[in-house]
Amino acid sequence: MIKLKYILALLALFFVLHAEAQNRQDSVQITESDQAATSTDTLLKKVERMHTSLNRINNVSERGFDTRDIEKNLPQIQENLAIIQENLSQYSSVQNARNLQLYSVLVSDMQAQMNDWRTALFAYNRQVISMNEQIRSFVDDSMIQHIRKDTLFFHLYQSELSDIKSKWEKAIRSTASDLDKITKLQASVSNTYFASIELKNTIRRQIKKSQTETFGQEYPFIWEKEQANAAASVDQAKVYEGQRKIVRYYFQRNGSDWWWFLIIGLMFFGWVANNFRAVKKAGGLSIAEQPELTYVSAFPLAAASVVVFNIAPFFDLNPPSVYVNMMQFLLLIGLSFVLWRSWQRKFFWYWLAIVAFYLFFAFSNVVTHISPAYRWLLLAVNAGCVVFGLSLLRLLRTELAMKGFTKTVTGIFIVLNIAAIVANIAGRVSMAKVMSIAGIFGLSQVIGLSVFIHLIDEAFYLQMVKSRLKDGKNIRFNYGKIQDRLNKILSFVAVIAWVIIFASNLNAYNQLYKKLYFFLNKPYEVGSVSFTAGHILLFFVVLYISNLLQQYLGYFLGETEDDFGSETNKKNSRLAIVKLVLLLGGFLLAMTASGLPVDKLTVVLGAVGVGVGLGLQNIVNNLVSGVILIFEKPLQLGDYIELGDKKGKVKTIGIRASKMLTSEGAEVIVPNGDLISNRLTNWTLSNEHIRTVLTYKLQPIAQLEEAKQCILDVLANTERVMQQLPAEILITNINDTSVELSVRFWLTNLNQEHEVKSEVLVNVYNALKSRGINLL
Structure with a gap:
């Protein structure tokens, strides 16, 4: 019985161990399968990345690097430098200060151009070297070595790998060619640049020498016998030819x-x-x-x-x-x-x-x-x-x-x-x-x-x-x-x-300019504020120009010295807005040009606020009122207004004050604050019509109706009397011998009231007199 138990226990242990071994074997098979799958995916991704990189490199090489400007203009710069060098070395005795200054400017321009070229070539060189290193890195990549050993993978993707190989070889050749070309251009540009530096130093020495020799005696006194000089032996044709080439380059540059x-x-x-x-x-x-x-x-x-x-x-x-x-x-x-x-x-x-x-x-x-x-x-x-x-x-x-x-x-x-x-x-x-x-x-x-x-x-x-x-x-x-x-x-x-x-x-401009430039750009400090004379000068210049523009802009856009009876184009009211914009824009631009930082501007504005609080209330009130008048438009240029005991036509609307032209020809300057705060009567806000009144006293009373009709006929035939609004004739006083009439009618333009009334009075008098009606 005991033996049977041991046998059953051994059998159970055997099955357990066998099952455990089987599980381990299955696990190993699954792991190896996953690794194989992972390795294949990795290789495919690597191939794809190589394909993309090589395509990009070859595309860059096919487009080429933009060196056409360098290849075209570098020989011309070298030729011009050679001409300048020849003029300085062989014909220095006939070079004047203006030409030397020109040579200095031209060489500086050439140096600036070559500096740009050198910067571009260095960037191209770094790009080509980076592409070349990327190509070389493919050779040492362990994945690439694995692809070579994996015959199954190589057989399955043979066409793709062959395409990559041809692109890789093409990239090697093109990058090597680009690198060689760029390196040669770099060397040529750098050599020319260093030669220009030496030439610039030579020109600088020649300028100093020329300034010294200008005040020195070049020739004997005019009555003395002249010795042979270097300038006499100079070939004039060669000098002019060199000048002609330099001038041609100058024209091309400018x-x-x-x-x-x-x-x-x-x-x-x-x-x-x-x-x-x-x-x-x-x-x-x-x-x-x-x-x-x-x-x-x-x-x-x-x-x-x-x-x-x-x-x-x-x-x-x-x-x-x-x-x-x-x-x-x-x-x-x-x-x-x-x-x-x-x-x-x-x-x-x-x-x-x-x-x-x-x-x-x-x-x-x-x-x-x-x-x-x-x-x-x-x-x-x-x-x-x-x-x-x-x-x-x-x-x-x-x-x-x-x-x-x-x-x-x-x-x-x-x-x-x-x-x-x-x-x-x-x-x-x-x-x-x-x-x-x-x-x-x-x-x-x-x-x-x-x-x-x-x-x-x-x-x-x-x-x-x-x-x-x-x-x-x-x-x-x-x-x-x-x-x-x-x-x-x-x-x-x-x-x-x-x-x-x-x-x-x-030949004194350069020295004058340098001194003036130093003076205008020399920094000055007052406390923590730093400024230059140039910034201060620019500040006042901008303010002056903006004030000048807003002051005289209207004259060039049709603003006139109108009399009381002339018509005014109300569109000119927009000039006030333009003037306001010019003033504000000029002030902001001037503050920007002053070079003061924002925090300092805040201090200035705070000081302005204190000034307003202490004594500038009226001025600021008028300025703000001017802005309100511009945008709210309770009156416009040419309007006939009544303010207090003053009546007249609006001539100008300014930022601080406006002008009113009375019928007597006087110009009344009215602060804008008064126009906003006081009661203002605008007779022409909606239109320019006005009703006027004429009074007649006539006899005999028996011809009253005939007199009325006569007056109405005169008004109907007067051009500047409105016919849309009928005239009214009212009796204000009557007795046995005479009658007083009040004739009320509308005019098309209030600015012509006195002229029309005078015309109507004369015409009515003549019409009544012709009918035997007397005016008293």
Whole structure:
């Protein structure tokens, strides 16, 4: 019995162990199956990632890296640098300060261009290296090694793997080619860049040397025998050829400037020509033909060229001498056409003499071989300029703008020519040439700027004439009110422009600009607030311009000096909104331009709030009331209002106060706060109709009905009496001998009340008298 128990126990243990072993075997089989499945999925994902990466790399290589601009323009830059280097090394004795400044600017521009290229090439290089490293990483990837050993997987996906292999080989070749190309371009650009740095240093040394030699004696005294000099042996043709290539590159670099010249010229031409056409069409030639229009014409081609070439020098203050001479010559041509039509012949011959002097000095400025004959000729022309300048001072045209400044410039012209004579005699020919060209440039430029002021002045005048032509009638306006201010502003700008151009011709602009730039941008600190003189200046300039615009904008958009009886376009009320926007926008822009941080602006606004609380309540009240008037519109320009004991027509609605024109011609300035807080009667809020009353006392009483009908007939035939609202004739007093009548009727325009009443009185009197009815 015991043995049977042991046997059963052993059998049970055997089955348990067997079941456990079977479970373990099944578990191992399941795990190996999962691992196989996982390995296949991983390989497929790896193949997919490789396929995507190689496609991306090959697509980038096929598109290529954008180096066309570098490949196209780098040889040109290298050629220009070589030309500049040749001019400096072989023809340094004939290089003037303006050309050296130009070389410095051009080399700086080339360096900036090459810096951009180097940045782009470094980025391309990093991208190619990254792609190359990614391709190489596929070789060392353990998964790729596993794919090679797994024959079953390789057999199943043979076509996909072959495609990946071909793309991988293509990527290897293309990235290697791209890397080689980019590396060579990098080397070429870097070498050229470093060469430009050396050239820039050479130019800097030449400029310092030129500044020193300009004040030194280059040649013997004019009466002494001249020794052979380096400039005499210079090949003129090669010098001019080098200059021509540099100027060609300059034109290519600044080609967009000419588009701007064309746009500005067309805008001015179209503006003036269109205004002339509009004035002529509206029958306003009686105004447009007044003496105010002397320089502009109906076809202002020459005037447009004068405007364009007066502002052209400010597009680049370091151009080559040939470019400067060409631009000035084009300006002189335009001025000659304008002055031929505008000036008397005696003064025009003086202008032609200025043109002749300019042409001589312009050509002499490019002469490199300084012979004794040239020096004597230069001395004679300088002496002629002195005599001419003295004569010009006596006969200076009084009509020129900036008359006082023109006299000053003429005096400078005389002094510079005297100094040029002295410098030439002393052997300082370069200094004599600089002074001569600066003098004639300054004189011709001040005349050009004076004509420029006249052109802008007359163009604005024509705009005001055009904007005031209504229904073919000329509206009266006072142009002199803004002409003085406009001329002062334009004259100030012209003087600044002349000083800049004059300093540029004297080769002193760069030094002047550096000092002014340092002064305007030097930081100053008051407590914790930091500011610069430039920011403060810009703050006041922006405020001044915004105030100027809002003050005179209406004059150029049709605002008139209306009398009491004239009609006013109520659309002009929108000008008040524009003025408010200009003031607020100008203030905000000025605060931004001041450079003050926001927290400091908060302090300023807080101080303003304290000021308001202490004593500016009335001013702020009027300002706020002005805003309310603009948007709520209880009255508009031209409305007939009654405020207290004052009646009149609204002439202007300002930001702080408004103007009311009474029937007596007085202008009453009313604070906007009074218009809002006091009782205001607006007779023309909805329309301009008004009912008026005439009183008649007539006899005999027997003809009363005939008299009424007669009065009604007169009113029916009066044009400015409203017929839609019938007139009323009421008896206010009657007796045996006479009767008093009150005639009430409506007028279409209250501004014409007195005129219509006068007309009706006369017509009624004549009509009643013809019927034998007497007025008492």
